[in-house]
Amino acid sequence: MPETLLDAVSAVAREVGAMVHSRFRGEYRRWEKVPGHPVCDVDIEADAMLAERLTKLDPDAGWLSEETVDSAERLTRVRVWLVDPIDGTRDFLRGRDGWAVSIALAEGGRPLIGVLDAPARGQH
Structure with missing residues (x-):
């Protein structure tokens, strides 16, 4: 634990x-949220996993993710999770290793925790 x-x-x-x-x-569906901003099924799946697990760690924190529609409700929270499920989506889609899972927790607008996991590079 x-x-x-x-x-x-x-x-x-x-x-x-x-x-x-x-x-x-591998194979997965990909599209553009808006022109020039790619996304894929793996982004969405990773976002859902992050939301489920991180909100269990701090259910009172707000949520801001590159892959989730923003909500003004997060502005009422003292702490906010800030995530990019695949930071470097273009590299991921091109088969390059320059991507990571990015997670931060901010409190009162100041960073408390920041974590990157870049498994394609063996960096945790």
């Missing part, structure tokens, strides 16, 4: 990173 919130967030990043890495260079 993780000893600290940082340990718990790191474990989530590794778990989601492993799922994304298992799909790396």
Whole structure:
């Protein structure tokens, strides 16, 4: 069991990173949210995993993700999860290893925790 919130967030990043890495260079649906902003099924699946696991760690925190429609409700929260399920989607889609799962937790607009998991590069 993780000893600290940082340990718990790191474990989530590794778990989601492993799922994304298992799909790396595989087949999945891809499209553009708006011209020039690619996304794929793996982004959406990773976002759902992050939301489920991180909101269990801090259910009172708001949520801001590159893959989720923003909600003004998060502005009422003291803490906010800030995530990019596949930071470097273009590299992921092109089969390059320059992508990571990015997670941060901010409180009062200041960063508390920041974690990156880049399994294609072996960096955790």
